[in-house]
Amino acid sequence: MTEKAPRIALIHATPLAIEPVNEAFRRLWPAAEARNLLDDSLAPDLARTGQLDEAMVERFRRLAAYTVDCGADAILFTCSAFGPAIDRAARDQAPRPVLKPNEAMFAEAMGLGTRIGMVATFAPSLPPMQAEFAAMAKAAGSPARLETACTPDAMPAxxxxxxxxxxxxxxEAAAGLAHCDALLLAQFSMARARDAVTERVGVPVLTSPDSAVVMLQRRLVAG
Structure with a gap:
């Protein structure tokens, strides 16, 4: 009997994130069954309200629960501005693995040095990501610190x-962080720019899709 392929639910707030993470699955873990759920009202609603209120948290709980109803073995959120809401939604799905967008990339980066640079294209994602990185570093006993830059015109382009x-x-934004030990591309949609960034900086360049796929495979397959 053929072993059932693990089904990974990918929950997106923008269609720009869909292809980068699916490409990462095809390249790094083709045996996985990646399935996509898009709610492209999330980012505009966050921009309008300016905060992750209880109504937004409840939406994330419902999105996660829906993917579980559809047979998800694990959930990967690709919307980097919603970390606190994802945290609260994820507790409802334990022990099923639930990854925040940059969780795996942050963990990988902490093994590469203490000065970590990150470029974002969606400004509202920076405060929750900075808080998440600081909390992960503290929990891991890591001295790593995050320096950031934002290029808001890139995503509309x-x-x-x-x-x-x-x-x-x-x-161009990454070049200003070339003094760091590693460079992170904050949004899933930025993965396509890795080669261009690598040409400008002489340090490792990490993307959220690749790091997340590797971590999920480790958790579900390697145990």
Whole structure:
């Protein structure tokens, strides 16, 4: 009997995140069954309210519960501005693995040095990600510190189909963090810019999709 492939639910707040993470699954873990759920009202609603209120937390609980009803063995959120809401939603799904967008990338980065640079293209994602990194470093006893840069014009360029401008803007922002021990690309949609960033900096460049796929495979397959 053929062993059932693990089903991974991917929950997105923007369609721009869908292809990068699915490409990472095809390349790094093709045996997994990745399935996508998109709610593209999440980011505009967060931008309008300016806070992760209880109504938003409840939406994340319902999104996670829906994917479980559909047979998910694990859940990966790709929307990096919603960490606290994901934390609270994830508790309802224990012991099923639930990953926040940058959890795996942050853990990997802490093994690469103490000065970690991160470039973002969606400004509202920075405060929760900075808090998440600091909390993870403290829990791990790591002295790692996060330096950030944001290039807000890059995401609209990508959404308009101008991928070359997106990659150029991300690489330019990353160049200002070349003194760091490693560079992180905050949004899933930024993974496509890794080669352009690598050409500008002489340090390891990590992406959320690759790190997350590797961590999920380790948790579900390697135990």
């Amino acid at each position: 990508l959404a308009a189909g101008d991928a070359a401008t997106h990659d150029r803007l991300v690489a």
